[in-house]
Amino acid sequence: MKTGAKVKFTCCIFFMLLYNIGNAQIVQQRTFDFKAGDEFQKETSVNSTCTIQRGNQKLDVSSTSSVTKLYKVKSVTDKGYVFTVNIQKMEDVLSALGQKLIYNSGQPLDSTSRIKKALNYMLNKPVDVSVDKYGTILSNNTEVEFANDTLLAFTGIQPEVFIEGKTFGLLANFKSDKLKKGYKWTNTSPITDKQKVVTKYTIYSKSDTSTVIKFTSSVSDGSVNSNTNGTYILDNKGIIVERFIQSISAGYAIIGKTIYVTTRSSSIHETCRKIPSNVFAQNRK
Numbered sequence: 001m002k003t004g005a006k007v008k009f010t011c012c013i014f015f016m017l018l019y020n021i022g023n024a025q026i027v028q029q030r031t032f033d034f035k036a037g038d039e040f041q042k043e044t045s046v047n048s049t050c051t052i053q054r055g056n057q058k059l060d061v062s063s064t065s066s067v068t069k070l071y072k073v074k075s076v077t078d079k080g081y082v083f084t085v086n087i088q089k090m091e092d093v094l095s096a097l098g099q100k101l102i103y104n105s106g107q108p109l110d111s112t113s114r115i116k117k118a119l120n121y122m123l124n125k126p127v128d129v130s131v132d133k134y135g136t137i138l139s140n141n142t143e144v145e146f147a148n149d150t151l152l153a154f155t156g157i158q159p160e161v162f163i164e165g166k167t168f169g170l171l172a173n174f175k176s177d178k179l180k181k182g183y184k185w186t187n188t189s190p191i192t193d194k195q196k197v198v199t200k201y202t203i204y205s206k207s208d209t210s211t212v213i214k215f216t217s218s219v220s221d222g223s224v225n226s227n228t229n230g231t232y233i234l235d236n237k238g239i240i241v242e243r244f245i246q247s248i249s250a251g252y253a254i255i256g257k258t259i260y261v262t263t264r265s266s267s268i269h270e271t272c273r274k275i276p277s278n279v280f281a282q283n284r285k
């Protein structure tokens with residue numbers, strides 16, 4: 001299958017993650033207070049299954065993956081902050097056609113595997129992202145092209161895309177303390193000229209330390225339909241400390257005179273924690 005068709009099938013799920021609750025301009029914006037050297041570690045686990053069918057031919061692909069990223073405040077500027085984002089480690093198990101591919105960034109690289117080389121390409125490629133005091137992305141230095149491989153999208157590991165004008169992925173930029181339990185709203189964000197994400201949110205619970213928000217999202221453009229639901233947990237500083245996401249998509253593409261049909265389901269769990277500033281000092285002793 002050509003790369004363009006593959007992306008058509010799979011990208012909508014991952015773009016949903018980009019349009020998080022921080023992009024819903026519903027109440028007063030939150031002002032973030034970071035210090036140079038602040039570090040946050042995010043761990044993401046993804047379980048996914050995908051089926052691609054062409055006539056009587058069918059390919060079933062399943063994967064289990066985990067990614068650990070470090071978000072560090074590189075500097076404080078007049079406009080806000082510069083974060084450095086870097087993938088520290090990755091693990092992935094991909095099963096298809098009775099074969100199993102196992103990738104572990106802590107192990108020597110198998111240079112004969114295109115998929116492993118593509119995954120390894122994403123490792124230790126720091127990206128600087130400029131963010132204003134409200135958590136909105138101002139710019140980034142992602143001039144380097146992303147790794148590309150026909151089956152890379154099915155590993156469950158995708159490059160993080162930083163879009164100017166969107167909220168930085170760690171943050172929710174509205175003041176949830178102004179919202180009450182049960183409050184609901186809807187947000188619509190474009191993906192492409194023909195695709196848009198429609199997301200409905202509900203404040204599920206609130207406490208002195210956190211806010212729990214439930215959501216459902218949908219994407220449809222005639223050839224791709226996706227439905228996602230999940231939960232965000234925010235701390236009282238606006239950091240998204242945990243996310244649970246379930247997604248199902250189905251679609252088709254016509255290449256030449258051949259129709260490809262695909263279905264995919266994904267389960268995503270993310271946790272984020274601030275690394276205590278004294279950890280490194282203790283390690284140096």
